[in-house]
Structures are given as C-alpha cells and as structure tokens.
Amino acid sequence: MRSFVYIKNDEVLPLPDEIEILDTPLDEEVLISNDKKQKALIFAPEINFYLKNSKDNTLQKSKNILKLYEAREHIYNFGLDLEQEKNIGNKIILADINENLASFLKQHNFEVLCLKEDEILAIFGCVGELCAIVKNANEEYELDFDILLFKTKERADFLRQSGCYNYENFKDEVELLEFLQSKSPRYFYKNYIMYDSNICQYHQRRTEHCAKCAELCPTTAILKNDEKKELEFSQIDCLGCGACISVCPSGSLDYAPLPRESFFKLTTLYQKQKILIIPKKMDLENLVLDLPEDVLPLMIEGEKVLSALHFLTLLQSSGANLVFYTDVVSEGSGEAIFLLNAIFKRKFNQTAVWVAKDKIELQNALQKLEFIENLSFDFHNNTLTTRENFAKGLEHLIDKDDLGVVPSGEWLRYGEIKINPNTCTLCLSCVGACNVGALIADSKENALKFNASLCTTCGYCETSCAEKDTLELLRNGIKLNSSYFNFHTLAKDELFKCIECGKEFATSKAVQKIANLMKPRFLGDETKIKSLYCCADCKAKVMIAAMRKI
Incomplete structure (x- = not known):
C-alpha cells in the first residue's frame, strides 16, 4: 500500500521524496491522502489547510508537510483502537x-x-x-x-x-x-478505552471514592457495578469522545487511538513548533485565515480527551503556548486549561492555552502565540503514573519560584494530608490504601511519608485509617513551590525490641497501644502481660514455659 499520497491542487510546491505527488486520485486505497476523493485509510484535511493558510516559507512548508504525514502515520501505527x-x-x-x-x-x-x-x-x-x-x-x-x-x-x-x-x-x-x-x-x-484496574480509584474498594468516568460518560459505555465496586465497559456504546480520559485522576484510563506512550513520541514531531490543536470533527476544508509562521496543526480524534498531562507535554515539547480550536471543552480539559493558565500567568505572565470556538477567536488567538524562554522540557517516562509525569513537568516549570496556590477544581483535584503524629501508630493502612504512590513507608527511617503532588485526594486513606481523628484530607489546591514535589515525613517512630530476644518487630507506639488495650483484660496475669512485649516467636515460648510450670 502506498503511504503518503498528495493530490495536486491550487497549492503547488516541491515536496519531499517520501510524498508521492499525483495529478488525480488513484483507483486503489492508500494510507494517507490530502484529498477526499482519494480512497485512503486516513484523510488528512490539515495538510491542505496548512498549505493554503501558512505564512511559512516554501522550504519550511515542505518540511512541515512531511511532519503532518508522519504524525498521522505515527498515530495509525501505534494506535490500539482495533476495529471490531x-x-x-x-x-x-x-x-x-x-x-x-x-x-x-x-x-x-x-x-x-x-x-x-x-x-x-x-x-x-x-x-x-x-x-x-x-x-x-x-x-x-x-x-x-x-x-x-x-x-x-x-x-x-x-x-x-x-x-x-x-x-x-x-x-x-x-x-x-x-x-x-x-x-x-x-x-x-472500535475500542476507544484502555483500562488498568490496578490504579483505578473505584475498583474493588470498600467505599466509593471515584467513578468520575461513569459520571461523565454520555452513553452506557462505562457503568458502575456498585455491589462489586467494579467498572463495566461496553466498547460498542463508546463514542470515542475521550471525556473519561481527561477526568481520570490516576491515569487508569487511556485513549486507545492515541495511548500515552504514543502521544509522548508524537510530541517530538512538534518540537520548536507553535501548536494548533484541532479535533477531528472540526471543519478545516473551508477555513481560510492567516496562519502565522511556525504554527503547525495537530489533529486529534476525541474532542474531550486532553488532560493536564497532554497539555503540559505539548507546551513543554513545543516551547510555546498553544491554541485549542474546538466548539466543546470537556470538564477535564477545562479544568486542566484553567490550572495551566493560572500557573503560566504567575510564572511567565502568559496564557498557556488559548481556546478558540470560531474563526474570529481562532485568528485572534493565533496572533498571540509565541515561544517562551525556559519553557522547553523533554521528559517522558512510561513507567510512571499520569500524576508522576505531570509532577515532573510542573516541577521543572516552577523551578525555584514560589507562585502561591491554585485552588482545586471539581474534577482535577489537589490537596494534602495532615496526620496527628501522637496518635499515628504507623500501621500503614493508609499506604496500602494509596494506589498512586503518594503515601509510602520509609523502612530506613521508620517513617510515613507523603508527596502532595502525586495525591489525587480520593480520600481512601482517610477512610482506611485505623485511628480516630488521626488522618485528615484537605482539598486545598496545588502549592506552586519546589518543596511541594518532594516526600515529607508525616509521622515516624522507633522500632520496639522484643524484651526476650531483642529483635525489632513493631513500632513502639503500636506495641504500647496494644499493651494498654489488653492489660486490663489480662487481670494482672504477668505472663500474658509480658507476652505483649515479645515478638511472635518469643511470645509462644513465654506462654509455653508458663504452662510447664503449672
């Protein structure tokens, strides 16, 4: 199958050898074409749109046209939206x-x-x-x-x-x-949704703390099974809008036409380019305007799929602010844009993402695009969660500045955890409840540590805490300073040594709590009381020795 086919029209210029130039459409299917009349797996209207409207010089146009073909080919090759x-x-x-x-x-x-x-x-x-x-x-x-x-x-x-x-x-x-x-x-x-239940904040939890995706889904493609606490997916009902992806706090949902790993690679084609994001449903064929130099369109499948990570990755890959041309902004995309615009205003006195809903707004927004000093940053790690990748990019952007606090939204939530160190026994129930790595147990320091930049504020740690009035979740926004991205100690304790063999087996507070609870029940039985301060092995030995004396 022929890959890159360009059907001649009013825009005539030399194109790279990788692109096959034809006078009329072929009577066979090709991979990508700029002409609707050509049978193609992918019709790419952005090619004619760019050629017709761009102010780039001829050489730059020639290079960029190849990039547009390569972008479409990349999305096709690495997309996982298999037809069924x-x-x-x-x-x-x-x-x-x-x-x-x-x-x-x-x-x-x-x-x-x-x-x-x-x-x-x-x-x-x-x-x-x-x-x-x-x-x-x-x-x-x-x-x-x-x-x-x-x-x-x-x-x-x-x-x-x-x-x-x-x-x-x-x-x-x-x-x-x-x-x-x-x-x-x-x-x-097609299947549009990919799902990882391991980091889903609804899946098989005792209490409900998420399911934003099911709440926003305009069809029956995502439903909740409240009895099992499991999500049920019907790919045949999915419209592919992507709204669920943009609000998923943990990244357990991914977009099959453009999975996260594929998206990261795609952005390398747009380095040092001002990006105009255009959802597939927007009409480009009859759109005539002035497209400034260095502006390159990026076509996406779902109009609601873009999350905070998508936007920040594009901003830092291009090194410039960007325009989103769409008649619909989803809840998740809207809050991501609000967050990034607030940060960029404080950091650069710039707007991060301009939203344009019609031709007039688009033309005005395009004139405001510019490259921003110190914005570029190339970091993508597919082994990290969505929040971890976003945190890395945001940490680089903020650098050593202190830009205050951006309030938390309804869908894109940030906050912090406060723990009473006097009542926390380091039972680590909260660590087991956190599936995004915001809470960890540091075995070297016998400490409970927390990284607010990774926390999605689901609240499951608060529900899971075994101690009364010990752990409190605050949805108080994101703090824009360098320390916000580090792990901080919330509570720590010394390990208790078995009074028989000296082996460390639990935290001192945990041992003392159990001892205070059980002593009254043992009614002065010194052997049983002694066993409270022993490891599992010595506990049995102490009890057996006492029985032999009887």
Missing part, C-alpha cells in the same frame, strides 16, 4: 415517526414496528441487541429489536444507547437508508 464488527439484524422500531417512512424501509427489507414514544417505558442493551419495555393496553411486555429511530430530544435513555438514532439528523430518506445499510447486517466499531 458485529452482526446485527434488520428489526427497526420507529418512535413517533410517520408510517410513510415505515413503508419505505419495508421496501428495502427492514422489519419495522411503529410505536408511540410514551409506549416505550425503558430501553436497554446495545445495537443489535436492544430491548424495549413497552406498555400497551395496560400491559407491559419486552420487545427485542436491533435499531431505534426517534425524533424526541427529551429521552435521555434513547440518546445513551448505541443503535438509537435521531431521525431529524438525516436530510432525507435516502440518506437515512444509506446509513442503515452501513450498519446492518454488519456493524463496525
């Missing part, structure tokens, strides 16, 4: 839609049933396996079908299920028919 298919039937329900449409669809081999919207009490399942609870003449029954067509905008359950489509989104019956025939008998979809 499912066989579905031809049973269609029309909800409050005229019977003329039913007759039309029946002529094209679809089985059609017309119902009133209020007859459909509930709907569940997915495309090809939908089930409706229908009420008719005071009786309720279940009805299995494949696809639902509706007109109302009031039914959230219709909007959330795959296989349910708004009839008013189609200009005529012919367009609708073509759409339905593309879905039946084979329905193609």
